[in-house]
Amino acid sequence: MPDFEPVKTLRISENISTQLKNAILKGDFKPGQKLPSERQLTEAFQASRVVVREALRTLELSGFVRIRQGPRGGAYVQRLGYERLTEYYTDLFLSGALSVGELVEARVHLEPEIARLAAQNLTPEAAARLKQALSREQIPAMKHADWVHRNMATDYVLMEICGNRLFQAMLDPLLRLTQEIILVVKPRRTVIHDPHEHEAIVDAVLAGDGRRAARAMRDHIENVGRSLTGLEKAYRRQKGLG
Ligand SMILES: [Zn+2]
Secondary structure (H helix, E strand, O other), rough: OOOHHHHHHHHHHHHHHHHHHHHHHHHOOOOOOEOOEEEEEEEEOOHHHHHHHHHHHHHHOOOOOEOOOOOEEEEOOOOOOOHHHHHHHHHHHOOOOOHHHHHHOOOOOOOHHHHHHHHHOOOOOHHHHHHHHHHHHOOOOOOOHHHHHHHHHHHHHHHHHHOOOHHHHHHHHHHHHHHHHHHHHOHHHHHHHHHHHHHHHHHHHHHHOOEEEEHHHHHHHHHHHHHHHHHHHHHHHHHHOO
């Protein structure tokens, strides 16, 4: 008997998830659209329901679909975002393979450039979004989480309007990790940054002054960084890891 390789269920399910993923990447199924039902997929792939389910679970873990239960349930195609990157960065951070110091250092280099690009590529729509984000920071927030989200909105808008999606992919997980640390530790409001720091950045961006925007951003991240570094121990403790 030749040395045959046993076919594992996992391999069949991997093959199915790869075919489904390719169909999504090609645009056969668009974001928001539902994939064929488990029964239809079972027939199409000539595979068992267990294997099809495993394949859909793999697609869900990699962010391509979201599986909903209930009468209108099924596997719905998701637009790919940066969530997986954020999860990965957070795990690296929790395992001790990344530190707050390194997070801050990366932000100090990345965000001034993003502010400079935002000033350079400013459109009327982007200017309006930026003004709105800044003005919302002034509204008093009752809940700590609301305050954190509003307070970081300016950083997110600048990232989204800078016009470089790779910079966005690099910064988005860093901002979310920063947000996670603040949400868990809940420092006093004044600890993170002076509210006027965002004002200085937005002023410069709106004036189209890239150099001034970059400088203001650098000062801001250096300040944020000092506070954030002090939260690392508390964060690890609260997560039961310190
Ligand atoms: Zn900020």
